[in-house]
Amino acid sequence: MASKMASDELDEEFLTCQVCMLHFRDPKILPCLHTFCKVCLEEWATKQQPLECSICRIPVSLLEQGVDGLKTNFYVNNLLDFVAAKKGAEPGVPCQVCEGNVEGSKSWCADCGVLLCESCTAMHRKIPGTRDHELVPQDVMTAKDGADRFQRKRHCDKHKNQELVFYCESCNALVCTACTVIDHRPGKDHNPVEITTIAQKKKEKLQELLQDMDPRLKEVQASIDEVDKNMSKLIPSKEEATTQAKAYFRQLADLLEKREEEILRQIDEQCRADGKALQAKKEAIEFELAGLTSAQTFCQQAVEHGSDVHVLEVGNQVQTRVESLLAKELDLESNWNEFQFIESTSVADFAEKVKNLGDLGSVIDVTKCQVVVKPAVEGFQCIAVLTTLNQIGRPSVTESIAAKANMKDPSGASLQTQLQMTSGAVWEISYVPKVTGNHRLEVKVNSKEVAGSPFDIEVQSRHTPVLTMGQQGSGVGELDMPAGVVVDQDGNIAVVEQRNKRVQIFDLNTGHSLRTFPVEGKLPYDIDVDSYGRFLVTSFGNNYRVRCYSKEGKLLNTFSPGCMKQPLGITVLKDGRMVVADISEQSCFLLQYDGSLIREIGKGKLQKPRFTAVDESRGMIFVTDYTFNKVFVFDLEGEFKFSFGEKGEGEGQFRSPMGITLDRAGNIIVVNYESGRVQVFRPDGTFIRTVMTVKGKCPHGITLTPDGYIAVACSKGQCIEMYRYN
Structure with missing residues (x-):
């Protein structure tokens, strides 16, 4: 106790068990220092394991002795004795020995724990067995500091008539005088010391x-x-x-x-x-x-x-x-058009913008703020995304001056960073690393580092994949003969596996598998996504088809026009029409959204068409031909426009071109099956540059992510490799 407790300050609540709401009965102390009745704890322990303190909810690990192994709260016992003695000392209360003499002053025997009248007190002092007992007079019990002076003596469990007056430091046990002679004799194994010391x-x-x-x-x-x-x-x-x-x-x-x-x-x-x-x-x-x-x-x-x-x-x-x-020439035309309201901003676009109108600014909790580091490549603009959150983990807006980012390259030199708020509480941290190796990014909000800062960022060479998804196998996150690949409506990577006969979805940022769903057909090959987020999957061999699956993987429709024999690459247009390459028919088919034929394209020009891409803004179809080592270009009306490429290892030359996709500028990106080179061409077929050489074996389909990465499905490398494009 930090201070003495006056006898009139005793609180009933202090002496009351919070379980049974009665005065403590054999009070036991938990490790958290809360006290409960022994019987209450024993009953409680039968109902709850592990036992928890009902006040602070801290778990309690009981020893082998159970509740008996807990320490007794003797201070509370003394207070209970004091309350009982004080009440017994009041007028009209009989002596607890002779059960008479209700009048006169009384004393409390600290050894026997009983209240004595004046006669019994005198007798107590004369009997040889009790003459040395400590008697507390009534004036002490009624004094203000009586509670602190009122102490029941502790006796040895083994020698019942012996008071505990020593403490064995070796055994950490209270002992009596007899114990120091028998069980705790001073020596190398025992060291009894007076309790007072x-x-x-x-x-x-x-x-x-x-x-x-x-x-x-x-x-x-x-x-x-x-x-x-x-x-x-x-x-x-x-x-x-x-x-x-x-x-x-x-x-x-x-x-x-x-x-x-x-x-x-x-x-x-x-x-x-x-x-x-x-x-x-x-x-x-x-x-x-x-x-x-x-x-x-x-x-x-x-x-x-x-x-x-x-x-x-x-x-x-x-x-x-x-x-x-x-x-006479008469102008009989009314020259009037009906009123037409033009949505210069679509409701959907406006709905997206509305999400950023206003925000809730509150105290930023740097321990809750999140930083997502995107893969970094030497010489390219790279980003990390900071989301500022408040104490309850909700996005919270902060001023631009409150967020700071500093970056060091491997030599310790500073690298310029830029912060830009993209929406609400989301900040984009951009930088352009000049060298490969480990860079360190420090992010602060309100002059305090956010959780996880500083962040170690490994900057890769442009010829090194920034992220690799999958390895050979049939389990979650494993691949077997990946072929077609596409970015789905949620921004994740979807890939078709030929041998596992399934589509697997990977998180674009982490590379972790999110889900899979089975697909029909002997050899599923390519995949694309329509404007509703549904997957269109081709398969060749027996049971060849074009099949439409929901976002969840439920088969919705099957297309099998009579003209189609062995469909491979597929591209879905915004209006639902499809361009499908058929290696058996040596042509491509433009199909309606219901699978009916609109026209055949490329007959007599193509030999082994594999993958397709469509530039809808210019109405152009691009087709890779595995045998001719060319890319053929047709318009949507089926007219041949031009082709580019030839067999070779030089700039603009191909070794079995496979996957093809377009960037936002309409440039054409093509991957070679044999050499693994990924090259970029202008819309007219003029060579621009070689982006990189794929590390994985036998690349098939490729796709370009919205944030500027090329995803390549490596059929024999059993993986998807991500490379920086721009």
Whole structure:
């Protein structure tokens, strides 16, 4: 105890077990220093394993003795004795020995644990077996510091009449005088010391700990005060933020309403202007109609009812009038188009932008902030993505000056970095490494390093894959003869495995397998994704087909037009049409979204077409021909445009071209099956550069990721390799 407890300050709660809510019965102390009745703990232990403190929820590991192995709280026992003795010393309470003498002062025997009247106290002092017992008079029990002076003596479990007055340091046990003669005789194995000496040392140590706890208590209390302070600000802060948010979005809504009114006004004004123009047009046409009708009526009357003399008199005049009317060029077109509202920004695009309108700024917790490091390649712009989060792990916006990034190259020299907020609490850290090797990126928010900082980034050569997915096998994350590859609608890598007859989806950033689903067909080959996120998979050999699967891998449809024999490469257009290369038919087929044939393309030009790519903006189809070592180019109408490439190892030459894809500029990326070279050509077929040489064996399909990496399916390397493209 840090201070003495007055006899009138005893709290019933301090003496009450928090389980049974009664006065403690044989109180036991848990390692967390909370006290409970022995019987309560024993019952509790039968219901819960491991045992937990019901107050602080700290697990308790019981020894072999179970609850009996826990220390007894003798201080609480003394207090219980004191309360009982104090109550017994009140007037009208009989002596606990003679059961009489309710009047007069009483004493408490600390050895026997009983309350004695004056007569029994005198007798107690005369009997040889009790004359040395410690008796506590009534004035001590009623004194303010009586609780601290009231101590029941502890006796030896083995020698019942012996008080515990020694402490064996070797055994860490309290012993009596008899024990020091028999079981704990001083020597090399035992070292009994008077309790007073050891207790004083322990008190001094505990006093030091108490002094050490004071600053910690102040720190914890200050933290509680800070939490209370923040709690008091919680509702006002919420109300202020709510008011600001409502005002902000009300302004945005007002802008939208204003724009709506402006468009509606334009429609009204255009309607009035068009109405006037159409009315004037109508009147002009009606005027011409009236002239024609009048001339027609006059001419008809002359023909049907006029005499010969009358016809001859007016015939020339009528003829001239009618011929002039018929020869007159009339503008009979209304030249009016229906009103058409144009969505300059689609609702879907606007919905994406709306996600970045406003945000909740709160205290950034650097221990919760996340940094995702993208694969880094020498000489290319590389990025890491920082997401700032608050204490509960939610995205939280911070000012640009609060986020800092510093990078060191392998020599320790600084490398320039740039930070740019891409959306809300997401920051893009960009840099261009000049050398390969380990670089170190330090990221700070509000001058504190985020969790995991500094980050070690291994910068690779452009000819080294930044990420390799898979190895040979049929398990999760393993591949067997990967062929076609594509980026799915969620930005992950989907690959077709010929021998495992399945599609496997990999996380683009980590390379971890996310899921697989089986596909039909003897030899599945290529894969593409339509605008709805569905997978289109080709297969050749027996049971050849083009099959459509849902994002989850459920078979939705099967296409097998009569013209198709051995489909390989496939490209799906935005409107659902498909371009399929057929190695058996030595041509490509342009199919409707339902699989029906639109036209055959390349017949007589192609010999062994493998993979296809389509530039929809220019209406061009690109086809790799494995035998001719060329890329053939056709338009969507099926007309041959040109071809490029020849057999060889030089620039612009091919050794069995396979996978083909396009970049955003329309440049053509082609991988060679035999040499593994990946080359880039302009849309007209002019060679630009060699990107790299694939390390894995026998590359097949390739695809370009949105963030500028080439994914190559290596059929005999049993992996997918990722290389930096731009």
